[in-house]
């Protein structure tokens with residue numbers, strides 16, 4: 229599949245919301261205002277995959293000061309609707325992948341892995357202080373878990389019943405992380 233990978237813009241928000249609603253059930257889906265805020269405060273972390281000229285996937289990320297400060301796995305950091313500016317630190321050492329989704333009719337063909345790899349590599353280049361990548365995945369999301377396991381992520385903790393879809397079964401949030409292998413950059 230021929231993918232074009234690029235930064236998202238405000239004009240992409242309708243398409244991003246369509247991807248979001250197709251990927252996540254009520255209770256787990258983000259509000260448009262949350263994406264608007266992410267684009268405003270950290271557009272570098274808002275990335276898109278296009279096929280045939282239309283968005284077919286997105287990935288949102290933040291850079292945080294330090295993983296060491298969140299050994300208690302403070303769920304507020306990961307919660308739906310959290311303010312992207314709250315923990316943002318462009319000089320930080322932790323890349324947090326807040327969300328990603330691929331359009332249903334494009335899944336299972338490598339687009340998710342391509343978008344994820346490209347996005348992480350790009351953000352590691354742009355933020356050379358980053359030494360680890362973290363994310364949270366619902367225990368029940370098999371495709372996402374396979375993708376992250378294949379990229380070398382391992383479990384670092386879990387958030388009991390963190391995902392609560394309206395009318396659906398709750399799922400534990402698995403906190404996954406991967407060390408980049410880089411050494412610390414002096415301040």
Ligand SMILES: CC(C)(COP(=O)(O)OP(=O)(O)OC[C@H]1O[C@@H](n2cnc3c(N)ncnc32)[C@H](O)[C@@H]1OP(=O)(O)O)[C@@H](O)C(=O)NCCC(=O)NCCS
Nearest residue numbers: 251328329330335336337338339340341370371372374375
């Ligand atoms: C997770 C998601 C982004 C993956 O995108 P995708 O384009 O389908 O992924 P890929 O085709 O690149 O496949 C990635 C891996 O997942 C595996 N996979 C794909 N669909 C799967 C499924 N239904 N069950 C189990 N594994 C699956 C693939 O085999 C592949 O692993 P492999 O290379 O070891 O074989 C997509 O499924 C999606 O949008 N899901 C709904 C939203 C979501 O869960 N987002 C993640 C939030 S943490």
